[in-house]
Amino acid sequence: MVDPGSVGWWVGSNGYGGLVILRREKSERSELEALVERQQEKIRVWRESPAERGGERGAELAELVTRAAALQAYRQVWRTVDIAAVTAAAHTDPWVALRALPLVDKGFSRLLGDEVIALADGRLSNYFETSGTTSAPAPAPKSTADLVVNTINFGEHWASFLGGARFAIVLINTPQGPAAFQFEIALNYLGIGTFRTWVDALRNDYSRVLAVIERTRPDVFAGPPSQLLNLYERAYAAGSRPPEFETVLLTGERTGPALRRRLAALTGATVVDASYGSSETGTTAVAVSADELRLQTQSFLFELIVEDTAGRTVTIAAEQRVHERGTAEGELVVTTLDNRFRPLVRYRTGDLVRVERATGGGLALRPLGRVGDSVDIAGQGIDQQLIENAVWGDPGLAVVNYLLAHDGDRVDLFYTSSAPVDAVESAAAENDRVTAAIRAVLPGAVARRVPQLPASAALGSAAGWKAARVIDIGPDAALADGAVPHLADVLRQTREFALATRDGEVVTL
Structure with a gap:
């Protein structure tokens, strides 16, 4: 069979x-x-x-x-x-x-993956691992049927807005995970040609990627926003013509309205949160338009961990909660129906989501982040959206990408920009404007434009937002978050960059 x-x-x-x-x-x-x-x-x-x-x-x-x-x-x-x-x-x-x-939780999923591999007996089609963003990488083996079903779930929904696409670049820097492979075959399913590539995290050299884009002129970009931002940062730094796309398919990282608007301005494209899911669960929601992620209720059962009227934590069917209230928020719990090779029953994703009625029926999903996703900076609990609303919320600011370094009460925002700088005065004026924006969230913070950021700023999907874009450079800070020890060298480079740059040194990466 x-x-x-x-x-x-x-x-x-x-x-x-x-x-x-x-x-x-x-x-x-x-x-x-x-x-x-x-x-x-x-x-x-x-x-x-x-x-x-x-x-x-x-x-x-x-x-x-x-x-x-x-x-x-x-x-x-x-x-x-x-x-x-x-x-x-x-x-x-x-x-x-x-x-x-x-x-069941991520620890259980790891045990399950190991057992499925041991019992595969020729049934394994592709071996993948989780990225290690939230814990040590775990096995995520796939059977052929699992991949075929996932591809069709992607393609049949993307077809509603990708009908005229010709060629896509797939730039997902997690070659051990299924996302890049799955995106490529889903695009191929729709008759769209692809170039799947990645960039070494230490050298962070985008020259070949930019050359291929110039040669093939893809109309679709598929990948995480941090990779796309890094691509533009490197294009501006090299004096290359920034790429233009018609559609940008984002995946692997949390996004918000400010980030999507900034990416639309950089790329000239319609920016779409293309999918939602994980290596463990597969793709649980797929875009049907630029504005809507549709939960794949034909392939999964979805529950939410919420509080009841008495303040008790309970688990309830997502569709029941939406039927009663029109919308529902909580931690998403997933049960696979189509994945018989590696069944997941009542898996806690750790993701906070909002579920609503979808246009034309069904359920729509809006990711809200992860449980415990905020980080303490200068005594404040800061969330990703707060920072990104500040740096990308004002269309008059030309911030391409950023790195936030904190040491006690001192906070430095290092950023790259698409604005030309012809004189010291204009650079200072831009720093003042970005400083004013970030101080709306973090009083006392100082912004400084840099030619380029270290490699970690492009690793949001591999390391998570807190490890990729926010770094504690205080004397007692750990070198790397325990969840991402495999990225210790990249994070060490980031720490060295931040310590030197905040004191005015010119840092060459």
Whole structure:
């Protein structure tokens, strides 16, 4: 059977919105084509009349629980669970069935990934790992069926706004994760040519990427905002013509209105939060327009951890909460329905989200950050959006990218700019304007324009916002956040840059 998958696959466009899947065995090719057609039809029915499919989710959940119960990782956490009762309840009410099962976390996901790899027995198609943004990298193996379904979920939704695209550059600097691979084959599925590349984090040399962009003139950029900002920073520093795109597909990092407006101004493009998800869960929400991320309710069950009227923490079906209140906020909990190779049941993502009614039906998602995502700077709890609203909120400021360094009460904002500087006076005036903007959030902060920032400023998707853009350079600060020890060399370079630059030294990177 194809569902488990086997090693090695390739997906490209056949020009008709389907997939060309290269497999030696004709029977496997036929089964994969059938899977493609089933998933396309599943999405169509779910869009047009979700009530027709609502009952199927119970059967899918029952099958998922049965498969999961065969794995040692689940047997340990479900020791006291009556699996037969849960699967029976799933057919009647999947939400009641879910509430009989405990929540699981990232540590559990790591154990599950290790077990799936050990038991794969030729069923593994591609091995990936999580980026290590929030903890040590964990296995995220994928089967062929998982990748095919994810590709179609992407493509069938992106088709609503990418119909005229010709060629895309995919610049996602996490080669160990599935995002770059998945984005490329999703774009290929739509008949869009691709160049997938990455930039070494230590040399941070974008010259080849800029040369390929000049040669191929892609109309689509796909990647995290920090990589795109770094690309423009390097183009300005090299005196190159900044690239222009028609559509920018963002992924891997939290964005806000100020950042999206700044990226639109830099690129001349329509800027889209293209997807939401993780290496563990797969893609749980996909863009259907520049303004809306649609939860993939045909492939997942979504719950939210919220407070009830008595102030108690409870877990509730996201769609139920939205039906009652029109909108809901909380920590997202995910159950996969389509991933039979590595089933996740009631996985706590650690992500805070807002769920709303989507245009035309279904559920729309707005990411709000992660639990505990703020950082203490000069005695204040500062969130990413506060900083970025300050540096990118005023269209009169030309800030391309930034790095915030703090040492006790001293805060320095280092930034790059797209504005030409012809004299010392104009540079000083720009520093004054950016300083005034950041002091609205952090009184006493000082802004300083620099020719370029260290490599860490482009690693938001690999290191997280706090490690990539905010660094504690006080004498007692740890060299690197314990969650990202593999980036210690990059963070050491950033610390050295900040300590030297704040005192007026000219730093060459």
